Amino acid sequence: MVCRKGFTLIELAVVLATVALLAAMLLPALAQTRQNSQVIECQANQRQLAVAWMMYARDNNDKLVPVGSLAYQPASFGENPLNDVNLQPGGILAQFCPGNLQSSVMTAGHYYTNWIKAGLIYPYIQNIAVYKCPADLSMVPYNFPATFPRPSERTYSVNCYVGGMQWWDPNYKLYRKLSDMNRPGPAHTWVFIEESPTSIDDCYFALDPATPNLWYNSPAVLHGNASVLTYADGHSEAHRWTDSFMMGVRNPQNPPGINVPADPKSGDLAWLFSVSTVHN
Numbered sequence: 001m002v003c004r005k006g007f008t009l010i011e012l013a014v015v016l017a018t019v020a021l022l023a024a025m026l027l028p029a030l031a032q033t034r035q036n037s038q039v040i041e042c043q044a045n046q047r048q049l050a051v052a053w054m055m056y057a058r059d060n061n062d063k064l065v066p067v068g069s070l071a072y073q074p075a076s077f078g079e080n081p082l083n084d085v086n087l088q089p090g091g092i093l094a095q096f097c098p099g100n101l102q103s104s105v106m107t108a109g110h111y112y113t114n115w116i117k118a119g120l121i122y123p124y125i126q127n128i129a130v131y132k133c134p135a136d137l138s139m140v141p142y143n144f145p146a147t148f149p150r151p152s153e154r155t156y157s158v159n160c161y162v163g164g165m166q167w168w169d170p171n172y173k174l175y176r177k178l179s180d181m182n183r184p185g186p187a188h189t190w191v192f193i194e195e196s197p198t199s200i201d202d203c204y205f206a207l208d209p210a211t212p213n214l215w216y217n218s219p220a221v222l223h224g225n226a227s228v229l230t231y232a233d234g235h236s237e238a239h240r241w242t243d244s245f246m247m248g249v250r251n252p253q254n255p256p257g258i259n260v261p262a263d264p265k266s267g268d269l270a271w272l273f274s275v276s277t278v279h280n
Helices: 009-059 268-274
Strands: 156-159 190-194 226-231 236-240
Antiparallel strands (some): 226 236
């Protein structure tokens, strides 16, 4: 007579319960590991941009790469930007990264990826993927029907006071050269930031001193409650936010992501402005 050994139903249930408990304990750790790896990759992307940004300045008599608001974009987003003489080095609209990610003409057009390639620092990088955070799963234009948008090709925008083609307020310093960045200093002046998919359009992250209680543009909060910023000395860091209004994109106006009221209980907006520019 052969004796067959096996699990009883109770023993099997205990094993399954143990496996489920272990999985429940491990999943948060795995999720945190993934989030940490995305932060590291995002920092690496921005550092590459920062190196290219510095190389551009050194090759152009210390001048910082221009950063254009919507007012400094080509008249047509349906064109091939690589053929636009105004976007070539020395052109009147040449800048870090031309275009408008909220333009359906641009994002649906044949030349969508060429807008990054038309940027002045792209020749130093030659890799479109560097312009996008791995945690950014957004589609552009924002809030269009699900069948229309395309994956965003860019997460990062530039401090409007660092090479900005538009000057918000002459009472605040607009840095045009690397050598201009002596206050508050390169280690305390950010250049690149992750911008919210609800507000990102041009490459110009706007902060208006006339509206100290309003997020004119909003950061992308892609790493827990944090966003990665990179400074003029080349170092990057993940900054943790507390502004519940900004992080929740509480927005009473249109288009979304612009003119978000700052949470009066948070000092986030004042802090960001303090590392953006200084009073003249």
